[in-house]
Amino acid sequence: MKKIRVLAILAFVTTTLTAQWKPAGDKIKTKWASQIDVNNVLPEYPRPIMERDAWQNLNGLWEYSIEKKGAAAPKSFDGKILVPFPVESSLSGVMKEVGADQEVWYKRNFSVPSNWNNKAVLLHFGAVDWETEVWLNGVKIGSHTGGFTPFSFDISPFLKSGKQELTVKVWDPTSDGPQPRGKQVKNPDGIWYTPVTGIWQTVWLEPVSKKHIEDVRTTPDIDQGTISFEVAAAGTTYGDVVEITILDGSNTVSTTKAAVGEPIVIAVPDAKLWSPESPFLYDTKIALLDNGKAQDEVQGYFAMRKISKKRDDKGIMRMQLNNKDYFQFGPLDQGWWPDGLYTAPTDEALKYDIVKTKEYGYNMIRKHVKVEPARWYTHCDRLGILVWQDMPNGDNSHDWQNRDYHKGNEFERSAKSEAIYRKEWKEIMDYLYSYPSIVIWVPFNESWGQFKTVEITDWTNEYDPSRLVNSASGGNFFQTGDILDLHHYPAPNMYLYDANRVNVIGEYGGIGLPLEGHLWKTGNNWGYVKFNNSKEVTDEYVDYAEKLKELVSAGFSGAIYTQTTDVEGEINGLMTYDREVDKLDIKRTNQINTEVINALNE
Structure with a gap:
């Protein structure tokens, strides 16, 4: 009888919490939105490249x-919000505008597990x-x-007995x-999207x-x-x-x-x-020892891979992966969601776009003016996809020109x-340094907030000489960095x-x-x-890819x-914004993408 009573109470609490939340608004949503459990939101360990056994998730209402x-600080609150x-x-x-004249306050209580004492x-x-x-x-x-980027605090000195109040x-x-903000603007339109304010990745506790x-x-x-x-x-x-064990x-x-x-x-x-064809990862166990006794242990992984550049036998400077010429081909990936904006509804959703990218036959993703949660990069590492990582743009744009690589206004x-x-650029590079999927840093895009290009490029090169630097994607090139990066719509053009x-x-x-209903x-x-x-879309895509094959041999x-x-008002995606429809024929697209990638070595 006691067990039945406990189960009934748990069921009541769960039902009550669920009743306090539902998705707001009438915008389209992904299939994963209906799978969210308010009592177990994004339950996966948030940092798999450096993982410990014990932790506590603070996501939820x-x-x-x-x-x-x-x-x-408010004495009473407006209601409940589902973090993160x-x-x-x-x-x-909630689905409310905030803006520069307002602030968001959050509050919740939590308890520290008793077996974390002395930690x-x-x-x-x-x-x-x-x-x-x-x-x-x-x-x-x-x-x-x-x-x-992630940040943390040691809260041990401020804990009390019983419930803790976090604000x-x-x-x-x-x-x-x-500040760096990517595509967020207060008046979204065209290629500029809805603002993202507040907590947008997992909040969690960890005993050490x-x-x-x-x-x-x-x-x-x-x-x-x-x-x-x-x-x-x-x-x-x-x-x-420090004791390091490497495992195969x-x-x-x-x-x-x-x-x-x-x-x-x-x-x-x-x-x-x-490599994308064979994404092998070595596992690691790293222990911190005091007089031979383990004080801490984390599990992680690494990969043996090299990104570099070298002239081929025709004198063309080529990117190489593991000392072999390697054509990198992938989509511009902005990482936006119709229901969660910056935040994927579930970990399965977060992984889905990478899986689909591989299905379409690509070997790379350009993560465009956004930085993802750690788990996204681990999915790239495990699935085998190269990543070009943009710095999220901020401040204002300036005069953009993309027809002269000798100069550019800053x-x-x-x-x-x-x-x-x-x-923030240094923090992003520090945060992402050990993920093998990342092969190129992109400090600036199309002159958006672009300043002191040569200085920033040189610093980026020196801070991480293990990767290439694409200093100015799309224009204002300044003859600096490892890469000349052209933008041309709709067809590729050199x-x-x-x-x-x-x-x-x-x-x-x-x-x-555009697809109605999506x-x-x-x-x-x-x-x-x-x-x-x-x-029609697939035919046009294949036509562009045939042109691209010719440009591979040209350089x-x-x-x-x-x-x-698709993202908000943009309807030029391989998939609809809700991820319900593949707009291109996957088989045909995969075949032509494979031909483009292989064209370099033919």
Whole structure:
């Protein structure tokens, strides 16, 4: 009888929580929206490249209130919001505008598991857009600026017995501020989309020892057959040791020990190389030892792969993967969702676009002016897809020209704006450094906020010499960086050529097909060209791809087709915005894409 009563109470609580939330608005939604469990939102471990066994998810229903900027903390709240979906999204259950004159307040209670006693407790935020302040039990414990990178606080000193009260305040000026924001604007239209304010990635707790691992940085060297580890740790003393075990499945490749703070280089004999065709990952176990006793242990992975450039036998500068000429071909992927905006409804949804990209026959994705949750990059690593990672643009545009690679006008940012860019670009590179799928950094796109191009490019090259830098995708080239990146719509075209750099077409295509029942907007939908059915769109795509094959032999080493999905008013995706319809014939598209990729080595 007691068990039945407990089950009845749990069922009542679950039903009550569900009744407090439903998707807001009448916009189209993905199939995954109906699969959301408010008691178990995005339950997967958020950081699989450095994973611990114990953690607690704080996603779910929080209290929220939208207040005038600078106002005191609210005494009562407006209602419930489903974290981690942004305030403006349908899946938040709120779907309200915020803007630069207001702030979002969040509040929830949580309990710390009793078996975490004598542990330090870390409070992690996957990403919050843009300026965040955090209170625990009425004490302000920290703040953070930046909308795309994770941050955390050791909340141990501020815990009390029983329930803990967590309060978060967020301000986001969107297009009224100079901060990196990607495609977000306060008046969305055309290629510019709905603002994203507040918490948009998983919030979670993690218990660690006073001595614990903070970060693991891996750098492969396939020419030497080695992998380098830099392990950062907190609370350590002289004599503490890092132990690294490398695994190939269940087989131990090697075990190595070194003093904390020492760089570690480990031989990987007969290394299995990672590529989109064979995405092999070595597993790792990394332990922090004090007098031989483990204080902390994390599990992760790395890959042996190399991205580089080299002239071919015709004198053309080519991109190489693992020391072989390799044509990189993929879609422009903006990572937007009709129901969650920046936030995919489920982990299956997050993975889906990558799976479809592979089905279409591509080997690469350009992640366009957005940074994804850590799990997205792990999916790329595991599935085998190369990634060109854009810096999300911010501040204002300037004069854009894409017909002369000797010059280009730059935007003159304020000292504050420059500092924000530099801080956030470094944090993004630090956050993503160890994901092998990422092969190219893209600091600027089409002059959007572009400044001091040569200086930023040189810094990016020096900070991460293991990857190529595409300094200015689409124009204002300045003869800097590793790549000359042209944009041309709708058909691909080589209107410039640089004998000293890799040449790519970083955007082309944009073939539009509006499909009733799958549109974000009822009118004013657009593509660079429009057609009436899947056959017409596929025919046009194949025609462009045939032109692209000819340009591969002429000198192109990579290409980006616009785009993976429709996004809001743009209807030029390979899929509809709700991911319900593949607009192109997958078999025909895969076949021609494979021919384009193989054209380089014919």
